[in-house]
Structures are given as C-alpha cells and as structure tokens.
Amino acid sequence: MKKSNDLILHIFIFVTAQLAWFLLLGLWIYWYVTNYILLNKVGGKISPQIITGTTNIIALVSGIVLLVMLSISMSLIFVYLNRQLNLTRLYDNFIANVSHELKSPLSSIQLYLETMHKMPVPRDKQHEFLNLMLKDVKRLNHLINSILYLSSLEQKKMVKQVTYDYYVYNADSIIRQVIGEALSEFKFPGKSVSIEGHVDCQCVIDRNWLKIVIKNLIDNAVKYSPNKAQIDIRLSTGTKKFYIEFSDQGVGIAPRNQKKIFSKFERIYNPASPNVKGTGLGLYWVKQIVAYHGGKISVESAGLNRGTTFKIALPIYEVSKKRYINRLLRLSKKYKPAMKVSDE
Numbered sequence: 487m488k489k490s491n492d493l494i495l496h497i498f499i500f501v502t503a504q505l506a507w508f509l510l511l512g513l514w515i516y517w518y519v520t521n522y523i524l525l526n527k528v529g530g531k532i533s534p535q536i537i538t539g540t541t542n543i544i545a546l547v548s549g550i551v552l553l554v555m556l557s558i559s560m561s562l563i564f565v566y567l568n569r570q571l572n573l574t575r576l577y578d579n580f581i582a583n584v585s586h587e588l589k590s591p592l593s594s595i596q597l598y599l600e601t602m603h604k605m606p607v608p609r610d611k612q613h614e615f616l617n618l619m620l621k622d623v624k625r626l627n628h629l630i631n632s633i634l635y636l637s638s639l640e641q642k643k644m645v646k647q648v649t650y651d652y653y654v655y656n657a658d659s660i661i662r663q664v665i666g667e668a669l670s671e672f673k674f675p676g677k678s679v680s681i682e683g684h685v686d687c688q689c690v691i692d693r694n695w696l697k698i699v700i701k702n703l704i705d706n707a708v709k710y711s712p713n714k715a716q717i718d719i720r721l722s723t724g725t726k727k728f729y730i731e732f733s734d735q736g737v738g739i740a741p742r743n744q745k746k747i748f749s750k751f752e753r754i755y756n757p758a759s760p761n762v763k764g765t766g767l768g769l770y771w772v773k774q775i776v777a778y779h780g781g782k783i784s785v786e787s788a789g790l791n792r793g794t795t796f797k798i799a800l801p802i803y804e805v806s807k808k809r810y811i812n813r814l815l816r817l818s819k820k821y822k823p824a825m826k827v828s829d830e
Contacts, residue, residue: 507557511550573750588629591622652779652814654803657689657728661721664693668700678714683721685728688803690811695775702768703796707734710794724799726806727781733795739787747785748773776800780807 598615601607607615662681669679708715711734720731739747750770776783781800787793801807 503560504557507553507560511553514550514553588626591625594622595619651692651694652690652811652818653693654688654690654815655693657685657687657800657802658721660689660691660693660696661685661730664697665700665719668697668704671701672704672708679717679719681719681721685721685723687723687728687805689728689800690803690814691779691800695778699772699775699798702772703732706768706796707732707736707794710734711736723802727799727801730798730800731795732798733793735793738790738792739785739794740790741787744785744787748783772796780810 598619602612602615665681704717707717713735716735718731718733720729720733722729722731748769750767773783776798779800781798783796783798786795786797801811803811
C-alpha cells in the first residue's frame with residue numbers, strides 16, 4: 487500500500503510540475519501575442535526605433551527553448567528518481583531476506599551446540615548434529631559469498647580483484663565437465679537431466695565462474711519446478727558463437743517479467759511457488775558473469791506453467807571478439823605462473 491501511495495505522490499508532483507511549466511509557457515505566448523497586437527494598432531504613432539520586433543521574437547523563442555529543456559530535464563530526473571526508489575525497495579527486500587537467511591542457520595547451530603553442551607548426547611546423535619551443523623555452515627558460507635560476489639560485480643572489478651583464471655579450453659569437454667561437477671551437488675534421478683548436441687570449438691572461460699552460472703541455472707530450475715525437475719541441456723555451434731540452453735518444465739515466467747529477472751535484487755512472485763526463498767541475486771550474477779566472458783544470456787517462456795529456457799551465447803575463440811578475449815588471456819598470464827591451454 488505504501489509503495490502504491492508513494493508512486494501516486496511522485497506522479498502527482500511530476501504532472502503538477504509539467505502543468506506549471508506549460509501554464510508559464512502559455513502565459514509567455516499570451517504576453518507576446520497581446521504585445522504584438524497592441525504594437526500593430528499603435529505602430530504608426532510610435533517611432534520605428536522603439537519597435538524592436540526581432541528582439542521580442544528572439545526573447546520568445548529563447549524562453550520556449552529554455553522551458554522545453556527544463557521540462558525534458560525534469561522528466562529525466564523523475565525517471566531516474568523512480569528507478570532509484572524501485573532499487574531501494576528491492577534492496578530493502580534483499581536485506582530482509584538475507585537477515586532471515588542468516589538468522590535461520592545460526593539459530594539452528596546454536597540449538598545443536600547448546601544441546602550438546604547441556605546434556606549427554608549419544609555418539610551417533612553427535613554425528614547427526616555435526617552433519618546438520620556442517621550443512622548450516624555451508625549455507626552461511628554461500629550467503630556470505632553471495633554478498634562478496636555482489637560487491638565485486640558492483641565495483642566492475644570481478645576479474646581484477648577476484649580471479650584471473652581465463653584459459654583456452656575445448657568447449658564441449660569443459661562444458662560437460664563443469665555441468666557434471668555442478669550436478670553432483672544436487673540430488674537428481676538418472677533420467678531427470680539430459681545433455682544433447684556438441685560444440686566442436688575452443689573457448690576462453692573461467693571454469694569457476696562458469697560453474698557458478700550453471701549451478702544458478704540448475705538451482706533455479708529445481709526451485710521453480712513444483713514436481714520433479716526435468717532439465718534439458720542443449721549445446722550447439724554458430725558462426726562466431728556457441729550456445730548452451732537450459733530448459734525446464736517448471737512454473738514459467740510471464741512475458742511482462744522476463745526482462746526483470748536479470749535485475750539486481752529482483753524476485754518475481756509466482757503463486758505456483760510462493761515459498762521459494764532467495765536473495766534475488768542469482769540471475770543478476772549469471773548475466774554479469776556471462777557478460778564478462780563476452781557473451782549474452784536470454785530467457786524464453788511461453789508463459790506461466792509452461793516451462794522456461796535460458797540461452798547462453800559465448801564467443802568462439804579466434805573467431806569472435808578477439809581483442810577482448812586476448813586481453814583476458816594476457817591478464818591471466820600476468821597474474822598466474824603460466825597460462826594453461828587445456829583439452830579437458
């Protein structure tokens with residue numbers, strides 16, 4: 487309700503300001519026209535030196551241009567402020583979600599430790615408690631890393647501060663290997679994930695960041711599939727790029743929300759999965775990491791409950807974006823003992 491009231495207030499202020507500008511412009515034109523008519527009536531009785539029509543026209547045109555410029559400037563300021571207010575709202579939601587996500591595992595760890603401290607616990611139960619606490623620690627570590635990743639991405643220094651591990655790989659081999667590593671962290675039945683196609687080319691990637699991309703897309707498919715997740719991964723090669731497509735049979739994305747999902751802190755509510763938790767950063771990272779590799783990511787969905795397909799396009803080495811990719815390789819060589827060329 488508060489968001490709706492704020493939006494109405496901002497729109498009211500903007501419209502009022504615009505009306506004020508147009509009213510001033512109207513008064514200005516009225517003043518010029520009335521003076522022009524008056525001068526025409528009494529023009530014969532006044533010395534020609536006094537009548538300066540050109541000056542009046544210049545003043546009128548200058549005033550109109552100034553008012554138009556002010557109006558455009560105000561419109562741009564309004565759009566910018568509206569975006570900042572929306573970002574602030576999303577940031578507040580992010581803080582609330584992260585606070586809850588941090589508190590939950592900490593409370594769980596505290597409970598297990600207090601139980602073990604205050605009373606004797608059988609050895610088998612101790613192992614169970616330790617495993618649960620390790621699980622909560624991993625969850626906390628993931629959240630903390632999420633915040634660190636966000637910080638590095640925001641400063642546009644992900645490559646510079648975090649890693650310079652861009653190397654030349656056989657695209658098909660490294661993609662299948664990284665997908666296998668990512669899938670090992672999820673519990674999937676044998677036939678719930680399929681990989682089709684091949685990419686017979688070389689690429690330049692950071693395998694650690696590629697793994698984060700793939701893990702986020704798999705995690706997304708799992709979270710937003712009410713029934714058992716079915717993920718179809720397709721690999722293909724174009725003229726200058728190769729493609730990785732992730733398709734699921736989940737809840738889908740409404741067309742109006744498909745552009746929003748890559749925005750920072752953005753979380754789209756879906757009635758089919760109302761209890762899904764998250765920070766709203768996963769797909770934002772995915773888009774940024776793919777961009778740092780010189781690629782692009784897009785999303786396709788026929789609508790709600792009709793599944794989603796994410797398509798990643800990455801440049802083929804020595805064919806596309808040579809200058810950018812070679813720069814990544816030079817920097818990797820500079821910050822590492824030796825550059826690795828792998829056929830993994």
